[in-house]
Structure formats: structure tokens, C-alpha cells
Amino acid sequence: MTQAPSATEAAVEAALARLDLDMKTRLLAGQDRWSLPPLPEIGLKSLVMSDGPIGVRGVRWSADDPSIALPSPTALAATWDPGLAHRAGVLLAQEARCKGVHVLLAPTVNLHRSPLGGRHFECYSEDPYLTGVIGSAYVKGVQSGGVGTTVKHFVANDAETDRFTVDNVISARALRELYLAPFEAIVENAHPWGIMTAYNAVNGTTMSEHHYLVNEVLRGEWGFDGFNVSDWTAARSTVGAINGGLDVAMPGPRTVYGEALAQAVRDGKVTEATVDKAVRNVLRLAVRVGALEGAEPAVTELPDTVNGVELAREIARRSFVLVKNDDNALPLKPDGTVALIGAAARDARVLGGGSAAVFPDRTVSPLDGLTEALPEGTLSHAVGADPNTELMPADKGFALRAVCRGADGTVLATSPLPNGQIHWSFADLPEGVSFDVLREVELTGTFTPRLTGPHTLGIKGKGAFRLAVGGITYYDGVQAPDEDDPFEGFFSSPQPRAQVELAAGQPVEISLTHIVALGDYLREDITITLAHQEPRRDPDELIAEAVEVARAADTAIVVVATTERVESEGFDRTDLRLPGRQDDLVRAVAAVNPNTVVVVNSGSPVELPWRDEVAAVLLSWFPGQEGGAALADVLTGAREPGGRLPTTWGSLTGAPVTQVVPVNGRLAYSEDVFIGYRAWDKAGRTPAYPFGHGLGYTDWTYESVAVDGDVATVRVRNSGDRPGREVVQVYLSPVEDDADRPARWLAGFAAVEAGPGETVEAVIDIPRRAFEVWDEAADSWSFVKGSYNVKAGRSIADRGITVTVDV
Template sequence: MKDDRTLDRLVGKLTLEQKVRLLTGATTWRTAGEADIGLREMVMSDGPAGVRGEAWDERRPSALLPSASALGALWDEGLVEELGGLLAAEAVRKGVDVVLAPTLNLHRTPLGGRHFECFSEDPELTGRTGAALIRGIQARGVGATAKHYVANDSETDRLTVDVRASDRTLREVYLAPFEAAVEAGVWLVMAGYNAVNGVTMTAGPLLREPLKGEWGFDGVVVSDWAALRSTEEPARAALDLAMPGPQSPWGASLVRAVKDGLVPEEAVDDKVRRLLRLADRVGAFAPRRRMSVKSSREPRTLLRRTAAAGSVLLSNSGVLPLDPAKLATVAVIGAHAAAPRTQGGGSAGVFPSEVVTPLAGIRARLRGRARVVHAPGPPLGAPPDPLDTDRCGNPRSGAPGVLLRVLDDEGRELYAEHRFSGRQLEPDLPPGAHTVEISARLRPQRAGEWSFGVGGFGRMTLTVDGRTVLEGTFPRETDDPAVVHVNPPVHTARVALTSKRPVHVVARRELVPGCGRATIVTAAPPDPDAASALAAAVEAARDADAAIVVVGTTEHDETEGYDRTGLSLGGHQDALVRAVAAVNPRTVVVVNSGGPVEMPWRDEVGALLLAWFPGQEAGAGLADVLFGLAEPGGRLPTTWGASFADAPVTRTRPVAGRLDYAEGLHVGHRAWLRAGREPAFWFGHGLGYTTWEYEAVEAPTEIAAGAAFTVRVRLRNTGARAGREVVQVYVARPGSAVERPVRWFGGYAAVRAEAGREVTAEVAVPARALRHWSEEERAWSTEPGPYRLMVGRSAGDPRWEGAVTVERRAVTG
């Protein structure tokens, strides 16, 4: 590794223009190289769910991990670190140096549209989980990025929202996971789009203090994509790298600002030095590493194990696990069973090589043992799917998929290629490109009124068998890059198809400067009659030995760029669950969502299992849990309310541009405790396939201020099979001189034991669990006196209470 003196010599070899050029990306995903110092370009890629690489290309698949909320439910840092290693291996395979993960924002409100990309509601659990992922990624020489610094916890007006929060709230809640990331040695931190307390984050003082000063972060602060909006303020602040490029408010404007004395050249030198340190860490002073393509079996095994380990068994009346030997017929019900949501929407999306659906996983497990019947139930009202290889053929070659063409302003073909999907976000644009065209021969599964759609901005047309069914000019109404470049609105028209004869679908989108090039073509068959579909599902359930109902959210509910408007499942799903449960007491409901949903029928079903967005091995991991090959290992990383109306913190919409975090420290289970309300399921809740008795607890009665301590819990597996238990410690400070939560999470330890065996969990409680931020002293303070300790299975299920006394006050800077 190059030391600071060597880095200084390299900086000294560069002209001002060369240095400034390094501070803006060379492309959307690459930093600039510099031959004079032997520096190659560094490649970045989105990464929370998988490493996509530089292109949105469905022909270049990636390993698809369970969502971050599912990783937060693991409560298993070792497994998270393994997953970080998988992300790093994928990065090397795709020629990527920096993975834009983990997301360390919090589940502040259940309406957060990007819930699925964040770990939890709690700063301690989020920090520990994020640190583990960072260690796993960076141990293999790939950079990790802690994002989005800071308080970027909702999507509404996310480019401009000004979050107002006290220093104490920021320090104890929202900055805490980033502090843990720095302690783990993270190499990059991404500054968010939002402002905090009146200053946009790319120019905010929080980049200097506490990030680079107090915490000693020596890496690169990179902007979120297109978050940099001015030249001088971010340059004088602690932002280091503007992405994407090559255009940005820096470049020639920054050179002029330095020459005019508005930005000190020393500030530029510090940014370049940090960028070169990152380059050294990822090996960018040498040729790119090459990695041979290995069998996909090993990562698939890890992803399958993770899908099972992150699933949370919320309730169980002795129905799970199902015994295949006692089953003749199993009804699998719900549209999500055959077409699950494996990931959330937005910039973090990847293209998996294949997906094991819940229906496929269950059928594979029961093959030769029991009959599996699928009933999709009523339609969900979800957006129509893009054209795909199952339903479409290239009109030129006949191969499964679509024909992508780029035309000039006179309609002449400049470029054409075969693609697998009607969702093309980054079509190649040769010189003279004027129009993107996607066409296919669609094979209708049935006659009736179909819905066809085209997504994008500008003038668009859609024809079916030569007849224009949609035509118009659709202006861009947002600057949000996730909407413009990833998820543009789809405009639809209905067309009556009188037979199953293939039809020729052609969509064209004229390119408009500043509106991206993403083009989407969709088609959906006529919805079945809801009442008939519900009746068919009930009939299947009545005749089965067990019914497995898979319900979940849709692209309308959980996606980047939009917050949710409610927590209802919608699409007749509540009625479907109730109707099935009424005719089959052995009904298992599997919830396929990235964040909380209302489950008004939760007490009416035999078992309730939360599967999250489980990644590409969804069905395999689910089947392992349903049939007892694996125990559901997850614990809730977020409190789930019975209804949206009960949730104590819900606001995501700014007022006059401001979003006040008026709840302060009281988010998640802290907010529920403060409000005195009982949720459906507490933070930390989760059942297994065995039972546990907490036999004894050993904790110190006195500790020195600023000291960590350990709580030892002896427990016994009182069930009939081996299992895993997550022992949790919570802390309270009655009579505190400062405002405190009713109680807060202090730490956890997971243990395993065979049936009948005893095991001891050692829960390390860090010194930070007892401290608070003193705004008067601008320092951390630990109050002397007694603190209550609670040991239990969740924030709402304490099994033991004791006390520890801090001997004297401590203040740390």
C-alpha cells in the first residue's frame, strides 16, 4: 500500500487541470484515469441486491441477494460477511472496483418507499449489519460505500427535502450507523440528495465533522448521482468526487474558482489524495484483475441458505413445519407464488440468471410425494409486465425476445439487436440517434381486452398489427434520476384481441435532451373475474391437506423515487387469505414484501411467515423452511403495526420543503413504547421450530463510565429439535436528567443448541449503549447512576430485569 508521502508525490506531479479532472466521473459509472501517474479508471456499480455492472443489460445476469431488510432480519454478522464476500466476487467478475452498498438509512416510518434497501429501524442493528457487509466486501479488495449520508430516510421530494433534526437526534440515531461503518474501515461514503438543517448534503458541514474530523474517515466522499448542484460550496466542503460524468458543476468551473482564489488548491489536493488512496486500495494503479467464471452452484447455495435464515416466523399454531409424508395434496395459492417479487424497484435492480419461484420450490420438494395445485386467486392490479421471452418473439429472427432498433430522424435504421426484454433502460445510441424502437410478435395466452403500454418521455407511439393505439407527447415532470432513467411512467391503451393469433407490437420513443433514453413496452392479458378466481382458490384449499398462500406488495408499493401511501396489501389479497383460512385450518401465509404490511387476518391463519424480497433462490429457501429442512432463522429488524393508523411515526411529506423529525430519538420500537401502543409484532420478534427456557442471567452490578460490559444468559433448548435463539438486551434509564427512550436496544447474541441442551449466550453491550450526546458540551456524556437491563426475545418480550450502576460521569469528545 502507498503511504501518505507517496500519495503526496503523485498529487504533486499533476497540474491543477489534471487534478480537477479526476474529481468528476469519466462516464456514468467510471472515474477518470490519469496516464501520467499510472492510474486507470475505477468502475462503480450499484450493489445492495447484487452487482449489476456498468450496463442495464438483461443478457449479463448477476447473483441476486435477498433484500437488505431480509439481511437485517438475519441477526447474523458472520452470514452477512459471507454475503459481502459474494458481492465482492461478483464485482471482480464484472470488472467493478467499487460497490455502492450498504444503505445505512433507517426504517423511520413504515411508508418509506425504499424500506427494502435498508436494514432496520434501529441504529445499533443497522450499524452492526452494515459493518459486517463492509468487512466482507473490502476483505477482497473491492470498495464498499456507506450511503446515503445522512437522514435520507424517505423518497418524497428526496432531491430537495430539507430534513430538520436536532444534533442529538442526528448523533444518536441517524449518524450512528455511519460511525460504525467508519469504524469498520469503509472506503467510501455517499452524500445524499437531501439537505439537513438547511444545507444540502453535498456541501454540508457534517461531511467535515464528524465524518472526516472526529471519526477520522480517510476515504472518498462521493455524491449521489447528479446530487452535485453547485461549484464552490461543495468544493470548499468535504465532498471529494462528483458522479456521474463527464459533465458536472466542477470541471472548468472549479479550475476557475481555484485560480480566482474562491476555492483553495489545498482542498483540491486533499480530494485527489483521497481518490488516489482509494485507487491504491482497489488496485487501480495496476491492470484490472481477471476472474474465471466458476460454477454458479456455490453462490446459489449461499443465497438459498440466506433466504431461509432471514425468513421470520411471526406466528405458528403447530402447523409448521409441514411433514411431506402426511401430505397428499397441497394447494399453493396467490399470484406471488408463481411470480414473486424477488427485489425492490429502482436503481439497485439486477437481472438474475434464473429465479426459483415459491411454486417451483414447493413442487421440487414434494415431487413424487404429493400433488401440488396452484390457484392464482384474484388479480392484483399490478402494473403490466414488460415484454419477455415467454410470450414474445423477435419479428425479424423469430427468436424468443424482442427487436431493439435505433433510428435516425428520417426513420432509417442505425442500429439493431436482439434483446430478451421490453424494458430497455440504456440502449446504445450511435451518432444521429433520434428514435428508440422496440418491437415483438406477441403470442396472446387468451383472447379478450389486453392492456398495452409504452414508458418513457417525449413523443411516443404504440401500434398493434399496424394500428396506432397510443400516440402523444409525454413531458418529463420530475428530475428524479430513478424515475427518468430507471422507472419512467408507462402510458397504456386497451386493445381487443379476438383470438390467440400472434400480433405485431411496435413501440417508438423519440429522444429528447435531458429525458434519458429508457424505453419500456408492456403487455398484460385481460384480468380474470375476481369472484371466480377467489372461488377457485377456495375450492383448491378446501380439498388440500395444507394451503400455502403467498401474498405481497407490487411495483406500485415499494420502489425508489416514491413513498408508499398505505400499508394495505390490496388486490383482494386480504379477502383471499380470509376465505382460504376459513376452509382450511392448516393455512400457511407467506408474506412477500420488503417492509411492513397490514395483516388483519393474522390471528385467523395456522402459520404466518415473512419471506421479504428473498432474492433469486426464493422458492428453494422457502421450501426448506416450510418442510423443516431449515429453521426460520430471522428476527424482525423493524416493528410491524397492526394497522397504519397505529404507527406512531408516519410522516414522509415535507411541508414548505421541510421534513421535521419531530419525534427525535423515538423511532421504531422506541416510538411504540413512548406512545404506549401494542404493535402486531415487536422489533426482535421471531419464532423457530423449538422452544427455549431462559434459566439464569449474569450481569455486572457496577461498571466504570465509558466501559463496555457483557451480559451472560444461560438458556436451555426445551424442544424436540436443534434450534437457534437470538438473545437480546435492552437498556433503560429511569429518572434520567435528559430525555431518553422508554427503553432501547443494547445488543444481541445468537446461540444454537441441540434438543435438551444448555447453552450460554454472551451479549456484549458497548459503551455507546449508555451514552448520550450533550448538545451543550458538544460531546458524548455518560450519566452516573442506575440503568435498567432487560433480557428477552424482542423489544416487547422481556424475560429478565436487572440493574447496572455507572460509577461516575464521563464525557468524551
């Protein structure tokens, strides 16, 4: 049940009338990394925000406060299922309430403009329509649980290189038809309670001060009535930000708002009426999430409880995209022997790097999942080739705790650590500890190696450190940060500081001590990591061992993966190759076992130069904490792979849009409206696997398509021998060639299910916007009349069936 808007507005106005200028401006500035200050004078609680989008971190970025880890956003989009996205949102609202979080900093609905974008795993698709549909369902799901969302990053944060300063130069048409389109759809269909503005500038104006896009388009044209929060540290000007429509500057306690904003009003640089508009938006959020006493929240009846483990597994298996399956290599044959190969099969990568990361309390690897699913004695494993060439956070074999000490060495608190990472701000220090007295943090405990040989240990973070192993000090010095990047401590590579010969199974004492210095880039913040790398074996020997294991099995399954240094927030990619010797590994295994299946564990496209040499290729994205269990479901045939590609997969040499590095601070979107499949079509190039592609374990025959008004009805038949699910896709293309428009574009889709031999109908709405273009001269949408081919098929490249309509 939702509250009448008039009641919300009355509560907002009543609360606003009780605030003086200093209280108003204080409310618009973060009090710490994650929250706004309470105002007990009006019964306002502190509003707490938390990163997403695959889980709810809470205010503590620590593995001792675990969260459900769902599959990556690219995986969620690959399901082509808004109902599943809605359920994911409901679960995340449930998680948020448990962690005391009012607002989830998600979803990310920037587009896959170029395959080199480092953060694409956190976005949905190259297509604005698919992004808008999935994003709308996600937002509705979260907010149905009484938790707000902040749709981000508004707008055109489509790459990471120089993201704090880059000026993206984009035509009005490309902005409207591509980059603004998902935001517009979500505002119209899901009514989000928040928007996050991006670091970058658009056409000369930084987004945290962009009066036109925020005040005139977002709020004016679209009617958005939620709050607008800066990306963290993005707000740089008091007057520019408040007049540009930015409501909240994060993080705190020192921002361009608060006292600075109050003084700007007193100096006549900003009107108090402008401040009042921002305060209304924050108070409206407070009412909606139940943080203002005496006002009924937007949601008074919560959804039913969701089992997070089960949903994570369901989304994963529904997201897996089977792009190749020669001679029905999958599902696996009963009672056959299986060689599972790859470092990522043992140590799964289930999520991307950066602010999207959470800490699940369990992770099911492919080796775990298949060991559980297959008969005993039928599964063998070999590492083959390890893509991790850098140190990773200390994890397996480490038993650690954090010891906090004062200036005189007194122990203030001791806290268990599930791994070697600490991300502490004011709000999440151990009980009894404050930055006023904290002077030293020691990560200490034991490490029991699983391999004998030289182990490398290192440090990520800035400041003074001392690293000791077995009582011997290997490093005592200061790591200097890159002052140009305020998030260097989060996203930089660990620095190797010790190499120690250790014996498998023999515990050794570990100690990493950090001297706390106040005044860090986030003012009061500790971000440090104890990192580790196992002994490196000769890659040729590892590949040779894997070949022998594969030779002896009926089926070889090779799991290949990217690493955190390939796909993460904070930097873009330089190529699309798999790291390390993984391509060599696949080729070597395929040469001795014709029944080789490759599972690709990446959040966004990678090149697959061996794809013609293997029997099957299954894309598993970053599959979340239950990825290994879901993979076993699909490989054994207990479940069908349900995914379809939300973005085009091809080589870097074939990709039409590859420029992500600014020139003199500016990045020209010179391709205009031609990105993704639109660009591949325009260039006349054929990708490895087209947008929308995906196979199942049954076959489908498209029998007819009819269009009546704005509805397409597509009749399909399951022509295979087992039940299945099909994603029926509808594309529009003008009958008359038009060089200024894409050759074809997604207009709608729907999923159907049927048993063997059954016929079903997919009923698909075709929105008016599918026939419109942005007229730059008129500064408005223009409906383009004429004849259109309406094609229904299994992907954008599938011939399917077509009917011509005149509009």
C-alpha cells in the first residue's frame, strides 16, 4: 500500500517550516562517508546510503559484515527478464533494511559504449531500451521494500579514464536517443527516489553543476521529484552545485555544502529558496523511507521474505548464455568422466572490482558445484593456467584479526577479519574506537599455505606500514599515494613487499601494522589490504598437466576468467584478451579432447580466438556467490541456460567504437548514435556473437508475426524434445535506407515457455518512442512516418520472420 502524494508533501512542508538556514544546509551535506546528519529537532533520523548494485554493503565495507552477492548487472540483463530483476530488487531492499540502510546507490544504467569500458560489468547493456526495462524493474523491486534507489551515473559516465575531469562531447540527439533514454524510462516507469550525478562533464559543464540536464530535463521535462546526490567527492563548487540542481554533496564531514552553503546564502550568492528546493527533496526522501517521525512512509506493507541464496542461484543459471553447442556437447552425458580445468574453476571470480564489491558469507566455485553434482570418482581437476599475475587480498589459509591501539600502545579493541581487507570510516570502526584516539591498526594472525615455495606478500593502501612474517620484518616504510586520484587506496594495485619460502600445511605468524594518519582523502578513513600470491609455477608445466587430465576424460570443461586488474572500477581496459596463458590452455586442451566446453567467467566481452576449435562456449559473467552451483545445474542439464546477450561480443579490431581516452581533457562521442550493434551494422562487420544471441537445450520454430496498432503477436513452437524458455525479440528497421538512422533497433521483447511440440504466443508492446528520433533543430521528439519491417527472431542477426507495417 502506498501513501497519497498530498500527505507526503504536507509532511515535507511542515518539517521544512521548522528549519533555520544552518539546519537546512547541514542536512544537504554528508556527516560521514555514508549518511546525512539527523535533525532531532524535527524528528528526522540520519539517512543512511550504501553501495550496490549486486548486494548491500551497509556502512561497513568489511568481510565480517557479509552480504548476499547476486550476479553482475550484465548477468541480470542477460536474463532479459524484468520479473527476475524486480525480485532481485525486493531481495536487496530486504538486505538493506537488515543493515539499517535507507538508500541503495544503484542501479548503474550507463551504456556499453565501447567494449573497453572497465566498469561495464556494473552496467546492463549497450541497448538503451533493454537497459531501461531491466533498470525500471530493479528500481520498482527495491522501492517496493521501502528502500530508495539512486539511478546512476547521470549522465554519460560510460568509461573510467580521467572520469573525475573528462568532458564528454555528445550531440543532443545521441544524448536523447541513447544515454539519457534509460534514465528517462526509469523516471517515467519506476519513479525512483534518487538520482546520482556523475563525475564527468557533458558538453563543457560538470554533471554536479549541470543546470540544463538536471533542472530543465530531469526535473522539468521528466518530472523527477526525488533527491539528487553527487558521486563521492564530485561536488566541487558550492554555488555552481546548488544552482545546478545538486541536492546532497557526499561524502562528509567536509563538503562544499553545510557551513559553506549557509555563508553563500548570507553573502547573496545563493537564494534561500534554492536551498529550500533541495531540502524539500531530501525531506521527501526521508518521508518515503520512514526516517521522519509523524509521517507515514511510502511503503507500509513489505513484500514477502526472499531466500537470497536461492534467488542468487536462479539468476545465475538464467543469465548463462550458451553461444555455441556443436553436436549437443551440452548438457553433459550421464555417467561420463569430466576434467575440470582452470584456476578460476577452483577460486571463482564471482563479482567485479570496485564499489560494486560486497563480501558474501559463502562462495560456491565451479569445482564445488560440480563435485556436489557429479557421481563420485567422475570428476578431476587441474589448474592449467592461472590468470592472476598480481597479488590478491589475503584469503584462503589466513586466520586474521585487527588489533586497534592508542598512542601509548593500549589495545582499544580487537576485531576478527575474514580476509586481509579493511575499509573503515567513522561509522564502522570497532566498538570503543574513535579516530581521536586510534593511532595504530595491526592485521595479525596466521597463514597456513596450501603450496610449498616462495609466497609473495604485499600491501595496498597509503601511509606508514610494517610487514612481518614469522617474526622477521620485511618492510618498514611509507607508501605514497597518487594524489591525482582520491580513490587510489581503493583501486590501486598492491605493492609486493616480501617473498618468503613457506611449506604447505605449516602455519606461520603474519603481521601488518599501519600507523593511522588523520586528514586522509575521505577525512577519517582507513583503507588497507594485506595481499598475497602463491608460488608461481611454470605455465608450460601447468598446461601440460591439464592436457593429460583432459585427454583421459570424456568431456573437458575449461573455465577461463578475467581478473580484478582487467575489469574493475577505476580504469578502462586496453585490450579484450584473456589474461595470462589461458588462450594457450584452451587450444592445448581442445587439441586432445574434441568434446571441450569453455566457460567464460567475465563481466563483459573478451576475445575468444579459439571458439571454432571447441565444442561449446558458455558465458557465465560474474555469477555471484552461488555461481558454481548454478553452473552445475546448467552443465548437467538439470536446468536450461536461459541467457541472451545484452551486448555484442567481438574482437577489438572489429569493434567500431574503441576510443575511451580523452584528448586534451575531452572525449568526443564522434560515433553519435551508432554504438553497439548499431555500430557493427553501420560498419558492415560481423561480430563473434550478435546482440540477443543465446541457445538453449531445445529448438524453436517461429511461425508467424502480426502487428495490430502498437502490439506485435508472435507465434512460436517448441520444436525440440524438452521443455524450454525462449526470449522472443522484435526489431524495427525502416524499409527505405536512412544513413542517419541505425539499420535496425530493438523495439520490444517477451519470454515464453513451452513443452515439446507446444505452440505459444508472445504478445509484445511496441512503444511509440521506437518510431521517434530527436530533432535537434526543433529540440523535441519527432515521429518518423513510413514503412517499417517488424522482425521477430532469436537475435538481431537471426532472420526470423518479418512483417511490414506503415505508420
